[in-house]
Amino acid sequence: MKYESTNNGSLLFPLDSISRRDFMKRVAFVGAAATFTLSTGLKVFETAEAAEKNIQPDSWHLSLCPYCGAGCGLYIGEKAGKVVAVKGADEHPANKGYLCMKGLLLPQILYFKDRLTTPLIKKDGKMKEASWDEAIDLLVSKFKKIIQDNGKDAVAFYESAQLLTEEHYVLNKLAKGCIGTNNVDANARLCMASAVGGMITSLGKDGPPANYSDIELADCFFITGANMAEAHPVLYQRIADYKSRKKSVIVIVVDPRKTITTDIADVHLKLHCGTDIALYNAIAHVLFKEKFVDEAKVASYTNGLEELKLHIEKYTPEYAANITGVKKEDIIKTAMMLGSARAALYFCCMGLNHSSVGVWKNNAIINLCLLTGHIGKPGAGYFSLTGQPNAMGLREAGGLSHLLPGHRLVENEVHRNEIAAIWGVDPKIIAPKPGKNVLDLFRAADKGDIKGLWIIGTNPAVSLTDVNWVIKVLQKIEFLVVQDIYYPTETSKFAHLVLPAAQWAEKLGTFTNSDRTVNLLKAAVKPPAGAKSDLDIFIEVAHKMGYGNYFQFKGPEDVYNEWKRCSKGTDVDVSGITYARLEKQVGIPWPCPSEDHQGTLRRYTHFKFYTPNGKANLLARDHKEPLEVPDSEYPLCLNTGRLFDHWMTLTRTGKIPQLINSSPESYVEIHPDDAQRLAIKSGVHVNVISRRGDVILKAKVTDTVTKGEIFIPFHYGYLYKEKQAANLLTNPAYDPGSKEPEYKACAVKIEKA
Numbered sequence: 050m051k052y053e054s055t056n057n058g059s060l061l062f063p064l065d066s067i068s069r070r071d072f073m074k075r076v077a078f079v080g081a082a083a084t085f086t087l088s089t090g091l092k093v094f095e096t097a098e099a100a101e102k103n104i105q106p107d108s109w110h111l112s113l114c115p116y117c118g119a120g121c122g123l124y125i126g127e128k129a130g131k132v133v134a135v136k137g138a139d140e141h142p143a144n145k146g147y148l149c150m151k152g153l154l155l156p157q158i159l160y161f162k163d164r165l166t167t168p169l170i171k172k173d174g175k176m177k178e179a180s181w182d183e184a185i186d187l188l189v190s191k192f193k194k195i196i197q198d199n200g201k202d203a204v205a206f207y208e209s210a211q212l213l214t215e216e217h218y219v220l221n222k223l224a225k226g227c228i229g230t231n232n233v234d235a236n237a238r239l240c241m242a243s244a245v246g247g248m249i250t251s252l253g254k255d256g257p258p259a260n261y262s263d264i265e266l267a268d269c270f271f272i273t274g275a276n277m278a279e280a281h282p283v284l285y286q287r288i289a290d291y292k293s294r295k296k297s298v299i300v301i302v303v304d305p306r307k308t309i310t311t312d313i314a315d316v317h318l319k320l321h322c323g324t325d326i327a328l329y330n331a332i333a334h335v336l337f338k339e340k341f342v343d344e345a346k347v348a349s350y351t352n353g354l355e356e357l358k359l360h361i362e363k364y365t366p367e368y369a370a371n372i373t374g375v376k377k378e379d380i381i382k383t384a385m386m387l388g389s390a391r392a393a394l395y396f397c398c399m400g401l402n403h404s405s406v407g408v409w410k411n412n413a414i415i416n417l418c419l420l421t422g423h424i425g426k427p428g429a430g431y432f433s434l435t436g437q438p439n440a441m442g443l444r445e446a447g448g449l450s451h452l453l454p455g456h457r458l459v460e461n462e463v464h465r466n467e468i469a470a471i472w473g474v475d476p477k478i479i480a481p482k483p484g485k486n487v488l489d490l491f492r493a494a495d496k497g498d499i500k501g502l503w504i505i506g507t508n509p510a511v512s513l514t515d516v517n518w519v520i521k522v523l524q525k526i527e528f529l530v531v532q533d534i535y536y537p538t539e540t541s542k543f544a545h546l547v548l549p550a551a552q553w554a555e556k557l558g559t560f561t562n563s564d565r566t567v568n569l570l571k572a573a574v575k576p577p578a579g580a581k582s583d584l585d586i587f588i589e590v591a592h593k594m595g596y597g598n599y600f601q602f603k604g605p606e607d608v609y610n611e612w613k614r615c616s617k618g619t620d621v622d623v624s625g626i627t628y629a630r631l632e633k634q635v636g637i638p639w640p641c642p643s644e645d646h647q648g649t650l651r652r653y654t655h656f657k658f659y660t661p662n663g664k665a666n667l668l669a670r671d672h673k674e675p676l677e678v679p680d681s682e683y684p685l686c687l688n689t690g691r692l693f694d695h696w697m698t699l700t701r702t703g704k705i706p707q708l709i710n711s712s713p714e715s716y717v718e719i720h721p722d723d724a725q726r727l728a729i730k731s732g733v734h735v736n737v738i739s740r741r742g743d744v745i746l747k748a749k750v751t752d753t754v755t756k757g758e759i760f761i762p763f764h765y766g767y768l769y770k771e772k773q774a775a776n777l778l779t780n781p782a783y784d785p786g787s788k789e790p791e792y793k794a795c796a797v798k799i800e801k802a
């Protein structure tokens with residue numbers, strides 16, 4: 050058995066040269082640090098049972114992976130009503146047949162023992178099985194009573210970017226267009242909100258300019274706040290493969306940690322947590338100074354060139370080096386690389402967004418694209434990586450508390466009228482004020498102002514900041530509904546009503562992945578008896594609430610067709626994308642205004658932006674420290690993030706031995722100097738304490754982190770083990786523009802456990 054080791058130390062599995070059984074055995078031994086390339090030929094992965102009994106699928110259904118926003122195309126192998134295998138779709142433009150381990154092991158998630166198959170109602174403190182009629186009647190009567198006694202805004206919905214676009218659309222129509230509350234927010238607030246804020250303020254509209262096909266056309270990659278090797282492995286593998294084929298390709302990675310992604314970097318800018326703006330401003334400073342900015346040309350498509358030039362005068366490489374801890378020579382070198390690149394792609398993710406200056410960080414990056422002309426041309430552009438599989442579709446369909454479908458705003462009267470006309474409702478029903486973002490929603494529930502909360506497809510008792518407080522609030526809510534695929538989760542344990550949902554492979558609908566590509570997900574099998582699709586649940590509730598007239602949908606395609614009408618003429622026009630087309634063609638990127646249109650790979654090719662004068666905005670942003678910085682009592686800065694084999698709060702991947710075994714418990718990365726000061730050795734358990742809570746974790750002494758900074762993966766909730774959740778420590782403070790929490794910086798101390 051021969052392994053190929055790439056220049057980044059990750060493993061390439063020449064799968065066609067090993068047997069399937071060998072591969073399965075091997076998977077069990079591979080740690081979190083490995084990424085995989087499955088060479089074309091054998092990309093099938095079966096359930097253990099199917100492999101054991103050599104079961105061949107009866108049919109293959111073209112669909113999509115339900116995990117990260119890379120949006121890998123795959124086929125679901127079905128036999129006798131069960132999913133027995135998946136294989137990568139060679140023809141899908143995102144992954145060209147490759148899947149990471151999470152995708153390959155998908156069949157197992159359908160058949161865990163804790164799959165919900167009946168609604169549950171809490172009676173006398175105990176969960177009791179209930180019929181669907183009982184469950185929906187309870188939900189409807191409780192919500193109606195709360196609204197009657199306390200007003201429409203006493204109820205709220207907290208949904209998930211892992212739902213289908215059709216589901217977002219229907220839920221938002223019910224809340225905003227029928228009940229009349231804008232209190233619908235989503236976990237996308239914890240994720241993409243700052244990137245969206247950055248794109249809107251700089252370019253005029255949400256949605257990244259570039260496309261995955263730009264990867265193989267770029268000659269420089271600027272990857273910042275993104276650990277692509279672990280969080281978007283298939284896209285990372287594309288970059289790594291391309292770089293190994295084309296030696297002149299340059300990779301620059303900006304991250305406070307050394308990661309698997311930094312392994313392929315020509316330059317790793319190991320900045321202090323939260324100091325990006327100083328770094329990007331200094332790069333801009335050098336770009337001007339070294340005459341890489343064609344000022345006349347840039348002025349022709351931007352506003353604010355002179356102001357920006359003046360603003361960044363003080364951001365000399367020396368000045369920024371002091372703030373960021375990055376050597377001034379490296380800042381200059383990076384600027385020279387970007388300035389001389391023909392085409393650079395700027396991949397950005399949560400290292401930018403999880404910050405109290407998240408919007409500004411994205412503005413400062415987009416400034417660099419605009420100054421260098423790296424936008425609107427092959428191989429170039431700002432590229433906000435989508436975290437969850439359908440965070441794009443969620444925003445398209447209006448799934449945040451300030452949005453309406455088609456990237457419209459609740460505050461805008463014209464937008465409200467346009468949507469009310471399509472919904473067939475009185476425009477006055479749609480409230481003109483944005484609803485509450487998720488953290489404020491929990492604050493309002495804490496005060497007793499929100500009394501009915503319906504949580505769908507998200508696990509805030511692990512994933513929100515300051516989860517001690519979140520759990521207190523969950524316990525206090527008068528009527529809490531949780532709609533999930535398993536029971537229990539850390540959140541559903543506090544519910545008064547639990548609704549069992551169908552999941553991936555059991556329901557039909559669309560997702561939009563990172564590069565604006567709309568994909569169709571197939572229902573390859575029926576949900577377990579007793580579970581219903583989120584869409585069917587929303588529609589049933591709408592009917593029972595008395596809004597049946599507005600929800601006369603025969604199925605997901607009907608819903609999609611109504612959503613399509615909302616998109617017509619907007620920047621996110623999907624009116625040319627139909628289910629019939631998506632059956633034949635894997636993925637079409639919007640805008641796609643007509644059925645003979647092939648979709649838009651690249652935006653802004655004419656350097657016309659969605660601002661009043663059509664020019665993009667160069668925005669002068671200043672460095673600001675995180676809202677909680679280390680001090681003498683809490684001397685360390687906590688950074689949190691992801692591991693390759695683990696998905697979010699582990700409700701799915703945590704039950705798959707091949708995945709969870711790579712890191713079965715949480716840990717904390719501590720720099721050797723800090724460890725020495727605290728007399729801590731690798732392997733011992735330590736107590737990490739913030740102003741809000743504490744965790745007890747195994748120490749990993751390593752120079753992947755910088756002195757004064759520590760790292761904890763965020764995946765583990767209390768069902769795994771008490772006192773492991775990184776969010777027991779984090780600060781529930783947010784960016785004032787995007788309201789996205791500062792997950793990646795708060796002050797902590799470490800004591801021996």
Ligand SMILES: Nc1nc2c(c(=O)[nH]1)N[C@H]1C(S)=C(S)[C@@H](COP(=O)(O)OP(=O)(O)OC[C@H]3O[C@@H](n4cnc5c(=O)[nH]c(N)nc54)[C@H](O)[C@@H]3O)O[C@H]1N2
Nearest residue numbers: 117274275276280322323398399400436437690691693697
């Ligand atoms: N395996 C796996 N993949 C996933 C997910 C998962 O749970 N597991 N979740 C998906 C989701 S929802 C998301 S949002 C994405 C997230 O994908 P990523 O954003 O790539 O993942 P993170 O590990 O959260 O953060 C990325 C990096 O940001 C760095 N960082 C921290 N602070 C700063 C800073 O101030 N500046 C800069 N420049 N960098 C900083 C961290 O050290 C970390 O390495 O992943 C998606 N893919």
Ligand SMILES: Nc1nc2c(c(=O)[nH]1)N[C@H]1C(S)=C(S)[C@@H](COP(=O)(O)OP(=O)(O)OC[C@H]3O[C@@H](n4cnc5c(=O)[nH]c(N)nc54)[C@H](O)[C@@H]3O)O[C@H]1N2
Nearest residue numbers: 236240506507508512532533550552689697698700763792
């Ligand atoms: N400290 C720290 N905290 C973080 C982050 C971080 O980097 N650091 N990252 C943040 C980010 S970017 C994100 S996106 C959030 C994610 O946090 P969550 O939204 O809590 O993530 P998941 O664990 O994926 O939750 C999805 C839930 O939906 C269920 N589910 C799956 N499929 C379906 C379905 O089809 N229907 C229904 N109804 N339910 C379904 C799953 O079982 C699970 O309970 O975490 C945030 N929290």
Ligand code: SF4
Nearest residue numbers: 114116117121149152
């Ligand atoms: S890279 Fe993302 S979308 Fe692709 S298989 Fe892995 S988790 Fe799924």
Ligand SMILES: [Mo]
Nearest residue numbers: 239240436437
């Ligand atoms: Mo996310």
